[in-house]
Amino acid sequence: MSRKKRYFKNIILNDPKFGSYIISKFINYILNNGKKNKAQNIFYYSLNFFSLKFNKNPIYLFKKVLKNTQPLFELKKKKIGGISYQIPYKITLKRSLMFSMKWIIFFSKKRIENGFKNKLVGELIDSYLGISNTIKKKDEIHKLSEINKAYSNFKL
Template identity: 30%
Template sequence: MPRKGLRPRDRRALPEADYKYDSVLVARFVNKINFEGKKATAEKIVADSMVIIADKTKEDAMTVFNRCIETVRPLLELKARRVGGATYQVPVEVKPLRSTSLAMCWLLDAARSRKGRPMAEKLAEEIILGSKKEGAAFKKREDTHRMAEANRAFAHFKW
C-alpha cells in the first residue's frame, strides 16, 4: 500500500458527459480527436459524423457508435518481455479503460489514413464498418488477437 495516497494516474477522472449525446464515451472520443487545442472543431467533426451515421444506417447514431466501440475493443494485447537476453511478445489481458482507448485510437487512425474526403465522412464510414465487424480498425483488433494467440506459449512469462 502506498503511503502517499493514490498515484496521479489513479486520480485522473473521466471527462464529463458530452452535452449533446449525454455520453462519457463520446466526450472521451472528442478528446481523442482534439488536435492542437481545437475542441470545438473536434466536437463538430463528431456531431457531423453522427448525423452521417444516422442517415446512412437508419439507426440511432449512438447505438451504432457503442456497437462499434464494443466490436473494436481488444481483449488481449502483446507486451514485450525480456527474459534471458531474448525478447518475447507476451499476451496480456487489457483493462476495460485501456481497451476502449485503444479502440478509439484505432478508429481514428483508420479514419485518418483514408484519403480524399472530409474527416467527418471518413470517421462515419469507419464507425459504420466497425459496427459491422469490418474495416481497418476491426482488422487491427483481429491482427492483435491473432498475434496474441500465436504467442500464447509465452503467456507464462506474464508479470
C-alpha cells in the same frame, strides 16, 4: 511524509448533446490543438450521417462500433535470456476502449476521402459492417496472442 507529488485525474464531463461519457472521451481523442468545439462538430456531423445511413439510434450504433473494435488482449515484450518474447495478457475495459477509439481515429486519418468528417464516417460505417482496418488490427492482435499463448506464464 512522502515528498512525491500526487497526481489527480482530470474529471471528464459528459458531452452536451447526448450526455455520454464515452462520446466525450472520443471527442477528446479527436481534439487537435485545443479546439474542442471543432472536434465536437466533426464528431456530431459524422455520427449524424452514420445514423441516417442505418436509420438507428446514433448512440447504439457508436457503442456497437466500439464493441466490434475492442481488443481483449494486449501484447507486451519481455526480454528473457537475450530473447524478446511477446507476452499476451488480458486488458481492462477502460484500456480496450482507449485502443479502440485511438485505432478508429488513426485509421480514419489514413483513408482516402476528402475531409476528416467523411473519413470518420467511412471508418465508422466499415467498423459497423466488420470490414474496416481497425477490426483487421484487432484480429491481428488476437491471432498473435493465440500464437504466443505458450509464453503467457511469464510475468511482466
